[in-house]
Amino acid sequence: MTTTRVAQIEVRDPGRFDEVVGEVAVASPDEIDRIVREADAAAAAWARAGVDARAEALLSAARDFDAVDDALAELLTRENGSVLAVSQREVSLVPHLLRMAVDLGLGALAEPAVEDATVSLRRRPYGVVACIVPWNAPVVLALQKVGPALIAGNTVIVKPSPNAPLAVTRILERIAAHLPAGVLSVVNGGGEVGSALVVHPAVRKVSFTGGEAVARQIMVLAADSFTRVHFELGGNDPAIVLDDADVPAAAEAIVSHAFRRSGQVCYAIKRVYVPRRRLDDFADAAFAAMDRFVVGHGLDPDATMGPVNNAAQFERVRRLHDGLRERGVRVETGGVRLDPAGWDRGWYVQPSLVRGADPRDEVVTTEQFGPILPIVAYDQEADAVAHANGTEYGLCSSVWSSDLDRARGIAEQLEAGITFINEHALSPAGRRALPFGGVKRSGIGWEGASAGIDEYLQFHGIQVAEAAR
Template identity: 35%
Template sequence: MRQYGHFIDGAFVRQNAGPVFESLNPYTGQAWAELQEGTQADVDDAVRAATRAQSGWWKLNGAARAEVLHRIADVIAEHAAELSVFESTDNGKIVRETRGQMQFAARLFRFFAGYCDKIYGQTIPMDQTSIFDFTVREPFGVVGLITAWNSPITLLCNKLPAALAAGNTVVVKPSEHASVSTLELCKLFKKAGLPEGVVNVVTGGAAVGNAIVTHPQIAKISFTGSPEVGAKIAGAAGALLKPVTLELGGKSANIVFDDADIEAATVGALAGIFAATGQTCVAGSRLLVQRGIKDELISRLVDRAGQIRMGDPLDESSEMGTAANKPQFDRIMDRIAKARDGGAKLVAGGGRGQGVDLHTGLFIQPTIFDDVTNDMEIAQEEVFGPVLSVIAFDTEEEAVQIANDTPYGLATGVWTTDLSRSMRLVPQLKSGVIWVNTYRVVAAQAPFGGVKESGYGRERGEQGLLEYTQTKNVMIDWSGQIKDPFAIKN
């Protein structure tokens, strides 16, 4: 049993003696780590540490901050294998995927390190030629980062290096279901020489999140998680006039036209929903297929889904891991049962994973439903699991209508060999990310985020950096002739 305290002011601490909670390994069902349930006092300590550190961190020139971020990238890459084991043990994702995510985390730090000395303002030509006007971009100060359990390090590194590059310091709350990899990352921050207090982590549940969101010295919030919690955070922050970036859920459409490369579309559909056990916000959970090729594509998908090897997330041969925690497992199984009762046709999976090595774990079979209509609950509500709904369409216009007919707007896939069609669809699809003839591609330099109930604001890319800056305008009158507005004019 590993034991962890909060990470505050460069050290692991347990001084406020809050209660403890256990992290359960979703593969073995056993507790493997003990963590502290944070209190208001812990959050206050973390904010004080971040506030003390912020002025010094911002006063470092951009090149000096970049050096620190590059060192962090180096140590993450060096320890990627270790971090991936911690994360896979905590949330059941296969280690082959989490190892790649650790390398991507290092890439994100390197990308934003390059921006540290390139946060430019503007000079603005004025109507009054004797006034010189310019803008500068400044950090918020202390920002709160709240992440989810499905990809703790990736979700944190979508936010953290951008916030640090801009000169902010941070207080982080990882999910109570998967906190260990974030705390282990803090050890690497110390190794890389990050100044004390620049990054602070307080573990725990909703009370800790609320303390961070409402803390008067935290100037901005960035949250990744469910729309329900995101709405509460936005409301609480809005009451304090505090800006928020929200990366929320999705019910993404993967649209396959009859001229598509069907083998490529098959692979794209599989990757879109069964990678990461379907526990991604961009999961292509609605597969919209033009009616003429639907039966063939479903046949291919059912065959391939049956071949996916579920097993120990730390086994290199495993292709799909577990649900990340018992509440999520129960939620997925409930959605499957409701879909069957609601008239969807189950053509693959639908049950708990079976096998000698699977009996203790939270495994769910890759599941496919046919004959789904877009008004069914399974087509409208985010499942966040390995559950695919196939919806037939006839025309391009119908595909667009179905794709947009959801409260969400995070990602959309389009499979077609018709370039003109893909360009016609881009402005019509209400989605923050559109992939054409691919799916789930990510890049440090490409902005990511959604519309509608999938949230607002962007992460990654230059836009992700600007989310953590404020614009200040400066006007200098060099004429020496200030006009007195109260002088009597003859």
């Protein structure tokens, strides 16, 4: 008898990459086809169940996560490198994101869009939705898709990143246990598994968060069948500091937002524009804030910054550093190495600033996705706005000023999905009210708010002839 070996992916700890955290089985083509067909078979009944029944199932799943599972948080840290406090926060958001999706979905689907004697308009789900999520915040980024898609009446198949599939797979399987069979599934593997989902004829929409190169591949694959796509792509978020800003406070906050998750956040601040006469004051304050980071393994209670996730990210940041130094650019590295002896066992990078960066340099015009922050001097506000808008990115941005009206005036000129004033993160009110997504090459479509529900719905209109009344 011949035994067929199932391909496995080893998941290694980015802080101790000689340690295997776990393994996942790579879904075979036959398994992908079976799971998609099961989702397709379950779609009609899930849609007919009605929004109230779907809401109750999702609320039941939410209650299952009201107590934070520390083991899941530790697993997440060991596979994606974030410090434990960040992973605990991410896991704690599971019930919140499910409940928010329910609230928004009940509002969106409570009443007919249009209803009178001759015309009616309904919103309907697509059917099977494939969600492809990255490694940097896999739980949150999956739930921001799964909750809205499910409450809208779709069935969902999630493909996590092979760099961090373990915690999110377990969480999604626990949610799926509260739902009818076939409504929520997970498949693991690399790009070949994602491609198989995209081209499957029963998949009606693909929602992807990640990089532009993969999104372009998905668009090409989806074109043959005109499969709908939703993309949340990279950002190169600018922060503009005005000359009336509280420099120490702005520097502290900007550093915090720039270096969270070791800079591996799509809408982290990735470049800062500062009035030339205040450049050194800002850079000094920013370095002092950055220098307090303690870099080490995410499970070490003293660590405030973990490693980058993988070799590709590590090499990209190192290449940026080397290129800048070869040209004589001032790169200031800070932070504390928590375990110097074990430094080479992980993808550790100390945080750094580029003081007085050239606005045309690669470290400014592209997304670094690592702990390096360029600071660019400007002479006129119009120059800062032009530089901020001068890339093909347009995810988020921020303006820092003591004059809110003045800051709003600058914010109105920026090309971004969201512009923050004196902060650079979504508040609870912002998550509920503001659609999250990018303009230009930072995405197609929206997540969050009611627009995030609409991404998973399509219109169906009915018109009755006047003579038939």
